[in-house]
Amino acid sequence: MDVAFVLYPDMTALDLVGPYEVLGHQPEVTAHFVAASLDPVRTDAGLTIMPTTTFDVLDRADVIVVPGGAAWAEVLEEGVVAAWLRKVHPTATWTTSVCSGSTLLAQAGILDGRPATTHWALRDELAARGAVVSTDRVVVDGSVVTGAGVAAGIDMALTLAGRIWGDDRAEFTQLVIEYDPRPPYRAGSPETASAELVAFVRGVIVGS
Secondary structure, eight states, X not given: OEEEEEOOXXXXXXXXXXHHHHHTTSTTOEEEEEESSSSOEEOTTSOXXXXXXXXXXXXXXXXXXXXXXXXXXXXXXXXXXHHXXXXXXXXXXXXXXXXXXXXXXXXXXXXXXXXXXXXXXXXXXXXXXXXXXXXXXXXXXXXXXXXXXTXXXXXXXXXXXXXXXXXXXXXXXXXXXXXXXXXXXXXXXXXXXXXXXXXXXXHHHHOO
């Protein structure tokens, strides 16, 4: 099973690493890190990831994982990722995204009229691109699976693992990675964080 993890400059590392930790250890999986070139890709927090193939070379995958990142607007404007998604999505078994990666799926036309989720601060941006926006942490619609912001990528990947290999495998994987979230603060969503904090974070992410 070929799983393509999409790389681009200033992507968010956890958007990619969370799903990779869940999916990359499955014995059936061959992971591919695909980017515009084979040059190292620097994430928004400075972690560098080495691509293993390029958009020009990899023309199919069973599973596609598209992370979000701080430069989501620039990546949309550039259009390279969306162009590749238009090429590979039709033959993929599953196409997935984490956080603002959903806006790239939308730009490729994959989310037209479909329910999907994204980072809470980008719901309006996703809706403007034709998706039916959900506030759920993970949304499965046919062959498309979207996860909400950053840490939700682990939930998305475990959901996908359950769909592909069954609940027993997904639960085994969850226990292996000891995924049992107990956050020290109740500021993980706009519903539980203070209004002032929500406004500040929205400004950081979308600039308004």
